[in-house]
Every structure is written in structure tokens, then in C-alpha cells.
Amino acid sequence: MNTSIADNISRVRAQMAAACQSNGRDPGSVQLLAVSKTWSADAVRQAHAAGQTAFGENYIQEAVDKITTLRDLPLVWHCIGPIQSNKTRLVAEHFDWVHSIDRLKIAQRLSEQRPEHLPPLQVCIQVNVDGGETKSGVSPPDLPALAQAVATLPRLQLRGLMTIPEPAETEAQMRTVHRQAKDLFEQLRAQGLPLDTLSMGMSADMAAAIAEGSTLVRVGTAIFGQR
Numbered sequence: 001m002n003t004s005i006a007d008n009i010s011r012v013r014a015q016m017a018a019a020c021q022s023n024g025r026d027p028g029s030v031q032l033l034a035v036s037k038t039w040s041a042d043a044v045r046q047a048h049a050a051g052q053t054a055f056g057e058n059y060i061q062e063a064v065d066k067i068t069t070l071r072d073l074p075l076v077w078h079c080i081g082p083i084q085s086n087k088t089r090l091v092a093e094h095f096d097w098v099h100s101i102d103r104l105k106i107a108q109r110l111s112e113q114r115p116e117h118l119p120p121l122q123v124c125i126q127v128n129v130d131g132g133e134t135k136s137g138v139s140p141p142d143l144p145a146l147a148q149a150v151a152t153l154p155r156l157q158l159r160g161l162m163t164i165p166e167p168a169e170t171e172a173q174m175r176t177v178h179r180q181a182k183d184l185f186e187q188l189r190a191q192g193l194p195l196d197t198l199s200m201g202m203s204a205d206m207a208a209a210i211a212e213g214s215t216l217v218r219v220g221t222a223i224f225g226q227r
């Protein structure tokens with residue numbers, strides 16, 4: 001890699017600002033989550049030195065090792081990968097956010113296992129907007145009931161939705177799926193849930209996601225390089 005992590009972060013931030021500007025959005029309305037899965041604690045340190053504080057991880061044990069190593073830095077850790085029942089305690093004890101809630105049982109365990117001395121775990125429900133049968137994420141018809149149930153759990157705070165669309169060829173295709181997610185998000189808000197986070201957009205579809213209302217983009221490759 002001949003560009004540094006710091007250069008990559010400033011380029012991504014500039015692209016985010018440009019996407020906000022061309023869609024009439026406040027640049028402060030979209031947050032950057034740096035996805036550091038497979039990358040070392042040292043790479044995370046470099047990103048932090050460039051002003052990045054929020055990091056996303058997929059693999060629980062790898063993440064917990066990194067979180068422990070980097071205790072000296074004021075970082076905010078987001079779990080964005082699938083969670084098995086036997087991993088909920090680690091997640092509840094080490095992360096600040098979880099984006100990948102896709103069933104009530106996992107949410108209940110996270111709430112029960114969230115330590116008292118920590119603030120509530122901030123969570124998003126992962127929704128399978130484009131309907132791949134084998135994909136994780138709740139299907140749209142099941143979303144409202146799951147969201148209402150998660151919202152009542154005492155040690156979780158439901159913040160919004162997360163999506164991982166299938167790769168699409170064109171900007172228009174990307175935007176169609178993102179718009180469906182945005183519609184589901186607005187429907188839940190209209191039902192009285194005070195949601196403020198729409199986690200959608202990755203390295204390849206960041207601009208399309210911002211155009212359709214994303215409030216948080218999860219960017220790995222464009223910051224750290226090819227995994």
C-alpha cells in the first residue's frame with residue numbers, strides 16, 4: 001500500500017462531504033465507521049492518530065483481543081458481524097454498539113449480559129432488504145414486531161437499522177435497495193420508535209447510501225486496503 005491510512009481517511013471523509021453536499025445534506029449528519037476486521041491493533045492506532053474514533057469489527061474473539069490491547073485509547077467499538085448465542089457475553093462486555101441484531105433471542109441475551117457499570121448497549125437491527133434467502137438479517141415483514149420487542153429490553157438502546165445489500169452494478173440499483181431501507185426506517189419512526197441511525201453504505205456504495213439517507217457508513221477497504 002503506498003498511500004497511508006491517514007491519507008485514505010481524509011479521502012473518504014472528503015468523498016462523504018461531497019456526497020452530502022450534492023444531496024443537500026449536512027456533512028455532520030453522516031458518521032464514518034472504520035471497519036478494521038483482519039487488520040492489526042497497530043493499524044487501528046494509525047487510524048486513531050488520523051482522528052478516527054469509531055471502529056467496526058466482525059469476528060468477536062479477534063475484536064476482543066484488539067479492544068483489550070487498545071484500552072489506552074478512547075475508541076468506540078461497533079460489532080457488525082453475525083453473533084452466535086455463545087458469543088453474546090463477550091459482545092455485551094466489550095462493545096459499545098451492535099449493528100447485527102437479527103433475532104430476539106440474541107437481543108435478550110445481550111440485554112441480560114450487559115454489565116451494570118456500562119451504559120446501555122446501542123443497537124441496530126440488521127434487515128435483509130433485498131431478500132437473499134441465506135443472508136442474515138430479519139425480513140422486512142418481521143421487522144416491526146422485532147423492533148418493538150427489542151425497544152423494550154432494559155439494557156439495550158435501539159438506535160436504528162443496518163443493511164448489507166448484495167453488490168450491484170449500477171448506482172441506480174444500489175439506490176433502489178438503499179431507498180427501501182430508508183422507507184423501513186421511516187416507517188418504524190412513524191410508529192413511535194425514536195431511531196436516529198441508518199447504518200448503510202460500504203466502500204463501494206457509500207455515495208449511493210448517503211444519497212438515500214444513510215447516517216453511518218461502514219468503510220474498510222477504502223481505509224485499510226484490500227483484505
Ligand SMILES: *Cc1c(COP(=O)(O)O)cnc(C)c1O
Pocket residue numbers: 035037058080081164202203204218219220221222
Ligand atoms: C467488511 C464489512 C464492511 C466493510 O466493507 P468494505 O467493502 O471493506 O468497505 C462493512 N460492513 C460489514 C457488515 C462488513 O462485514
